[in-house]
Structure formats: structure tokens, C-alpha cells
Amino acid sequence: xxxxxxxxxxxxxxxxxxxxxxxxxxxxxxxxxxxxxxxxxxxxxxxxxxxxxxxxxxxxxxxxxxxxxxxxxxxxxxxxxxxxxxxxxxxxxxxxxxxxxxxxxxxxxxxxxxxxxxxxxxxxxxxxxxxxxxxxxxxxxxxxxxxxxxxxxxxxxxxxxxxxxxxxxxxxxxxxxxxxxxxxxxxxxxxxxxxxxxxxxxxxxxxxxxxxxxxxxxxxxxxxxxxxxxxxxxxxxxxxxxxxxxxxxxxxxxxxxxxxxxxxxxxxxxxxxxxxxxxxxxxxxxxxxxxxxxxxxxxxxxxxxxxxxxxxxxxxxxxxxxxxxxxxxxxxxxxxxxxxxxxxxxxxxxxxxxxxxxx
Amino acid sequence: xxxxxxxxxxxxxxxxxxxxxxxxxxxxxxxxxxxxxxxxxxxxxxxxxxxxxxxxxxxxxxxxxxxxxxxxxxxxxxxxxxxxxxxxxxxxxxxxxxxxxxxxxxxxxxxxxxxxxxxxxxxxxxxxxxxxxxxxxxxxxxxxxxxxxxxxxxxxxxxxxxxxxxxxxxxxxxxxxxxxxxxxxxxxxxxxxxxxxxxxxxxxxxxxxxxxxxxxxxxxxxxxxxxxxxxxxxxxxxxxxxxxxxxxxxxxxxxxxxxxx
Numbered sequence: 001x002x003x004x005x006x007x008x009x010x011x012x013x014x015x016x017x018x019x020x021x022x023x024x025x026x027x028x029x030x031x032x033x034x035x036x037x038x039x040x041x042x043x044x045x046x047x048x049x050x051x052x053x054x055x056x057x058x059x060x061x062x063x064x065x066x067x068x069x070x071x072x073x074x075x076x077x078x079x080x081x082x083x084x085x086x087x088x089x090x091x092x093x094x095x096x097x098x099x100x101x102x103x104x105x106x107x108x109x110x111x112x113x114x115x116x117x118x119x120x121x122x123x124x125x126x127x128x129x130x131x132x133x134x135x136x137x138x139x140x141x142x143x144x145x146x147x148x149x150x151x152x153x154x155x156x157x158x159x160x161x162x163x164x165x166x167x168x169x170x171x172x173x174x175x176x177x178x179x180x181x182x183x184x185x186x187x188x189x190x191x192x193x194x195x196x197x198x199x200x201x202x203x204x205x206x207x208x209x210x211x212x213x214x215x216x217x218x219x220x221x222x223x224x225x226x227x228x229x230x231x232x233x234x235x236x237x238x239x240x241x242x243x244x245x246x247x248x249x250x251x252x253x254x255x256x257x258x259x260x261x262x263x264x265x266x267x268x269x270x271x272x273x274x275x276x277x278x279x280x281x282x283x284x285x286x287x288x289x290x291x292x293x294x295x296x297x298x299x300x301x302x303x304x305x306x307x308x309x310x311x312x313x314x315x316x317x318x319x320x321x322x323x324x325x326x327x328x329x330x331x332x333x334x335x336x337x338x339x340x341x342x343x344x345x346x347x348x349x350x351x352x353x354x355x356x357x358x359x
Numbered sequence: 360x361x362x363x364x365x366x367x368x369x370x371x372x373x374x375x376x377x378x379x380x381x382x383x384x385x386x387x388x389x390x391x392x393x394x395x396x397x398x399x400x401x402x403x404x405x406x407x408x409x410x411x412x413x414x415x416x417x418x419x420x421x422x423x424x425x426x427x428x429x430x431x432x433x434x435x436x437x438x439x440x441x442x443x444x445x446x447x448x449x450x451x452x453x454x455x456x457x458x459x460x461x462x463x464x465x466x467x468x469x470x471x472x473x474x475x476x477x478x479x480x481x482x483x484x485x486x487x488x489x490x491x492x493x494x495x496x497x498x499x500x501x502x503x504x505x506x507x508x509x510x511x512x513x514x515x516x517x518x519x520x521x522x523x524x525x526x527x528x529x530x531x532x533x534x535x536x537x538x539x540x541x542x543x544x545x546x547x548x549x550x551x552x553x554x555x556x557x558x559x560x561x562x563x564x565x566x567x568x569x570x571x572x573x574x575x576x577x578x579x580x581x582x583x584x585x586x587x588x589x590x591x592x593x594x595x596x597x598x599x600x601x602x603x604x605x606x607x608x609x610x611x612x613x614x615x616x617x618x619x620x
Contacts, residue, residue, distance in 0.1 A: 241415075244541070250414040251429040293526045300534035301525060309541070315538055322546035327551065333558045338486035344567050346486070354600075 053091045054078040080197045080205075094157035162319045165189075168266035173273075177230075185226045192216055208265075214240060214249065214260040234304040243302060253292070262286055366568040382580035385496075391579050393395045393450050397508075400443040407436040412545055440460020440519055447512050456518070466496045469506075473499035495592040506558060511551045518544040 056062055063071045065142045081087060086094070114166065159166045168174040169189075177186035192207060199206035216238070220226045220235040240246040240259070249256040262278060269276035277286045277331030287294035287302070305311040307319055374472035386394070396614075410432055423429045477499045479492035492498075499502055499583075519542040521528050523539045564572050568588060586594040 038391075068411075168609070218374040240454045244411070247411050248413040248429050251410050251420055251423045255430065291526050294525070295530055296533050298526050298529035298537075301529060301537035312535075312538070314535060317540060318539055319542055322542070324551070326546065326553070330557065333554070333561075336484060337557070337561045341567070343484055345487070345488065348567075355556050 012263075026348070050087070050090045054081070056228075076196050083203075084196065084198050085200055086198055154157075155188060155190070165266045172264075172266060172268045173270055174268060183230075185220065186231055187220065191219075208260075210256060210258045210260075211249065211252070213260050217259045235306050236304050239304045239306050242307070245302075257290060261289065366588045367582050368569060369574050369582050369585065370571055381581070381583045382578075383586050384579055385575050385581050385592075388452050388579070391576065393446055393453070394604060396442060396446040400446065401551075401555065403439040404436060404443065405548070407439065408548055409434050412548065437523065440516075440523075441514065443598065444516055445459075446569070459595040469502055469504060473502055477491045479554060491589045494589065496590060497536060501555055505553075507551075511547060513553075514543060514547045515551070518547070 023262045052100055054076065055072055057076045058081070061073055061075040063073055082183060085146070116117075172178065177183035178188065194207050197205075201208045201210075203209060204211060206212065216236045221232065227233070236259075241250070245257045249258060264277045267275070271278045274281055276282065283299040284296045287299050289297065307315045309316050364486040368397055373529070378619065410429065413419050423432055426435070428433060438532050470557075472495070478493065480499070482488040483491050521540040522544060529537060563569060563576075573581070573585060583594075
């Protein structure tokens with residue numbers, strides 16, 4: 001009888017051990033094709049392709065040797081990738097140069113075996129490079145950032161589906177810095193949006209979520225060396241945090257203004273450029289997005305000028321006066337109260353000793 | 360000189376079963392209502408203003424999520440801001456009406472006596488005098504507190520309204536007025552909060568002679584014992600007036616030389 005009980009228990013435990021993970025796996029969010037006009041057959045094929053890629057790239061950590069890093073990781077967080085906006089596109093939508101079997105890179109001389117592209121990445125120009133202006137841009141990006149071909153083709157893939165954003169970016173300070181001034185500090189698509197884990201902007205983990213936009217921009221705009229090279233002088237990070245916008249953002253406000261609300265996203269221009277949202281001509285309109293009836297004078301109250309001796313002397317003096325007044329008054333409060341309580345207790349002790357307890 | 364160890368503390372003494380002593384009115388119903396709305400509004404304004412003053416603190420962020428976001432905190436702040444404005448206007452109108460009706464008291468006006476009393480207090484704190492000065496209805500500390508509240512409330516109301524409607528004000532005043540208002544509102548709040556919770560609370564709650572508190576802010580009345588200890592000169596004057604008036608049966612609620620007397 002006891003043996004049977006024991007066996008029952010063992011079977012139950014074993015069943016639990018086997019079924020538990022199975023149930024947990026069944027509860028994993030399945031990527032269901034939505035009825036949104038997509039070519040589901042193509043989608044399924046691509047997803048299968050993605051899963052094939054992730055079988056290696058999402059499980060163990062494949063590394064390749066590169067000039068800058070002998071153990072360059074090719075690992076992809078598959079869980080996060082499958083939540084990204086591009087998951088449905090599949091790997092080969094961006095990595096257009098991957099031969100699904102041979103791992104060959106398009107635009108390179110044909111490789112002898114499947115290992116060569118990773119282990120001996122001799123990068124050659126793209127097919128047709130130098131023909132269209134966009135490909136010239138890409139070639140410049142490659143040259144500038146020392147990008148490998150995979151990344152470059154991925155950039156090309158961004159432009160393929162997002163031509164409007166690219167047109168805006170091309171004329172913006174960031175685009176002009178990259179494409180014309182060959183400035184290696186300036187950002188490409190992926191510097192702001194991320195690479196594999198481009199999540200919808202309303203996802204709190206997205207780099208372009210309002211809660212994360214300041215961090216994304218300040219990655220470069222709070223770097224002293226980057227700012228010095230770009231000729232930027234304002235302490236944009238600190239002054240944003242000081243402002244009501246920054247304070248509300250820190251407190252998790254819903255309706256907060258972050259960098260992009262005032263400066264734009266792809267079409268960011270220098271403040272003295274008439275196209276800029278923060279140009280004198282547009283400031284009233286920019287502030288007016290949230291502050292109904294805002295005038296140019298209103299905008300002047302919310303600059304990135306710090307309250308310092310050099311930038312806003314009057315306000316700096318006001319702040320200093322307040323800090324000193326508060327310090328001195330509080331010091332006096334504490335001193336008087338401490339002296340008072342000492343005297344009260346001293347007198348009580350004296351009275352107790354003297355025994356003159358009498359009113 | 361009254362014995363400090365046997366100062367009348369009504370909250371404590373009533374608990375010990377003491378007989379209800381003769382009382383003297385210090386604050387009438389108007390005073391008490393004004394003080395109560397002021398105290399409630401002030402406390403709520405400090406609490407709801409705190410997150411924007413120190414947004415980097417975890418407690419500020421948690422506090423905001425607790426009530427449903429910084430937007431809700433902002434609404435509560437404005438509601439109590441309005442209540443503070445209303446009570447300030449009430450106070451000014453009250454003073455005007457009292458003045459026009461001929462109740463012209465000078466009890467709250469600063470005088471040379473206050474300077475002498477302040478000096479006397481400093482001497483007492485330094486151990487050079489055996490006791491504090493014999494105060495009248497309002498001592499120098501209470502007067503300083505009153506004028507600090509008048510000044511602080513005016514500053515907070517003005518700067519608060521400016522940063523409530525910056526788009527409106529920047530049509531008429533330079534932009535730095537708004538920036539300055541933000542700074543002033545934050546620092547004046549810090550000053551006011553510290554003044555109330557350190558200075559005011561020391562004298563009306565923590566001080567050994569009043570701990571835990573006097574009932575005067577709720578009932579408006581001081582006991583004879585409290586009068587003897589805290590306002591001996593006022594009590595003297597009341598007694599002198601009584602005997603001068605023929606020593607008749609005095610009303611237990613007879614006020615001092617206050618505004619409403």
C-alpha cells in the first residue's frame with residue numbers, strides 16, 4: 001500500500017515536472033498573424049526564416065573575430081526581438097545580404113566556404129555603389145563609421161521602407177553632419193532607434209518612448225567631448241532636469257514635453273536655421289502645441305540657459321540670496337530653540353534641587 | 360515667578376482630572392476658522408508641492424503614482440492654493456471690517472517693547488536672566504511669525520499665480536519674471552515649511568511648557584494658568600480693568616486687549 005502511494009506521488013511529481021514547462025511554454029505569447037492586410041504566407045515564411053536564424057543567434061552566443069573586437073557577439077535577444085516592430089519582417093528584410101544557407105554577404109566576392117564571411121570579413125563595395133545618391137550616402141557612412149557591410153545593408157533597409165524619414169534626416173543637422181561634414185559623432189537611424197529591439201514608441205522600454213527620449217538624446221548631448229566638437233555650449237541635460245518639463249518627466253507624468261516635442265525628431269535643425277522648431281520664427285507655435293496662446297516672450301522663460309553667473313546672473317543672485325537667507329534663518333531657529341530648551345530644563349533642575357515647588 | 364514644572368497644560372491636566380478652570384478668550388471663531396483653513400491648506404500645499412521640488416527622490420515618484428500621477432498632484436495643489444488665497448482675502452476683509460467698526464487694536468503692531476522682550480529672551484537663553492520677559496497678548500516671536508506668514512503668503516500667492524498662467528503673464532511682463540517666480544516659489548516654500556515645522560511647532564507643540572499642545576487653536580480659550588505663564592502682563596491688565604470697574608463678577612470668557620475686545 002505504501003509502495004503504491006509512493007509510486008503515485010512519484011508519477012504525479014514526474015507529470016508535474018514534464019507538464020509544468022509545457023504549460024508555461026504554451027502560455028508564451030504566440031506571434032499571431034493579425035488580419036491587417038499583410039501577406040500572411042510571406043509572413044509565415046519569413047517568421048520561419050527568423051526562427052531558423054534565432055536557433056543559433058538567439059540561443060548560444062556566436063562570436064566572430066573583427067578588427068576592433070576579437071570576440072564580437074552576434075547574439076540576439078530573441079524574446080525582445082520578437083516584440084519589436086520589425087519582428088514580422090524577418091531577419092532577411094534588413095539583412096538582405098544573407099544567403100540563407102551559405103551565410104554569404106551580398107556585394108562581396110563569392111566565398112569559398114560558409115565560415116569565411118565571419119572569420120575573414122574582407123569588405124568590398126556594394127554592388128552598384130556610387131550609382132544612386134543614396135548609395136553614395138551609404139558608402140560614406142561605411143567609410144565614416146567603419147561599419148561592416150551587414151550593418152550598412154541594414155541601414156539601406158531602413159531607407160527602403162522609411163524614405164520620408166530619410167529625406168528629413170538627410171537635411172537635418174544630424175544628417176548633414178554625417179553625410180556632408182563626415183562627422184563621426186553624429187547619429188544614424190540606429191543610434192536613436194536601436195538595432196534589433198526597435199519597440200513601438202508607446203512601449204516603456206523603447207528608446208524613443210517619451211520617458212527614454214532624454215536619455216537617448218543625452219547619450220551624446222551630455223558628453224563634454226562630443227559637445228565641444230559640435231560647438232554646443234548649453235547644459236541641456238541639467239537644465240532640462242531643472243525645468244518643469246524635466247521634473248514632471250522624472251515623476252512619470254503622462255503629458256510631459258521631452259526633447260523631441262520641442263526640437264523635433266528626424267528634422268532637427270540648429271536654432272538659427274529658419275526650418276528649426278526652436279527658431280525665433282517657430283518658437284511660439286512650438287510652445288503653443290501644449291501652451292495655448294503662447295507668445296515668443298513666453299518661450300524665453302523656458303530656454304536651456306542655466307541659472308549661473310555667466311548665463312542668468314539676476315536669477316543666480318536671487319537663488320544665492322534665498323539659499324543664504326534660508327540657511328541663516330534655520331540656523332537661528334535651531335540655535336534659539338536649542339538654547340531655550342536648555343534653559344527650561346536647567347531652571348527645572350534648579351527648582352527641584354532648591355525644593356521651591358511653589359506658584 | 361511661576362514654577363515652570365507646574366505650568367498649566369490643559370490637555371495633560373484635564374486628563375489628570377483637574378477641574379475646568381476659568382478661561383480667557385484669545386482667538387475668536389474668525390481667527391480659528393482662518394487658522395484652521397490656513398493650516399490645512401499649508402500642509403496640503405507642502406505635501407503636494409514636495410514632488411516637484413524634489414522630483415529625483417523615490418518618495419516623490421512613489422507619492423505621485425499613489426494618487427494617480429503628477430497631474431492629479433498638480434490639481435490638488437491648485438485646489439488648496441485657491442483655498443489659501445480665499446482665506447487670505449477673508450483675513451484682509453475681516454481686518455478691514457473690524458477697523459471700520461472701530462475695533463482698532465494695536466496688540467499685533469510692532470513696538471519698542473518687542474525689541475526689549477527679544478533682548479530679554481536672548482539674555483534668558485544665554486543664562487544671564489532667571490526667566491523670560493513678562494509678555495503681553497502677543498510676544499515678539501508671535502508677531503514675527505504673523506508678519507512672516509503675511510509676507511510668505513503674499514509671495515507664494517503672487518509667484519504661484521504667475522507660474523499657474525505663464526502664457527498670460529508673458530504677454531505683459533518680461534520672461535524673467537516667470538523664471539524668477541519659479542525660483543521664488545520653490546525657495547519661499549522651503550523657507551515657509553521649515554519655519555512652520557521647526558519654529559512654529561517648537562513653540563506651540565514641542566516646548567515643554569505646552570507639550571503636546573494648547574487647546575487655544577481649537578477652543579480659542581486659554582486657562583488662567585496658561586495666561587499666568589504665557590501672558591502675565593495681559594492678565595495683569597485684565598485684572599486691573601476688572602478691579603477698576605468695581606471688582607464686579609467678571610465674565611469667565613472675558614477677552615484681553617485683543618482686536619475684538
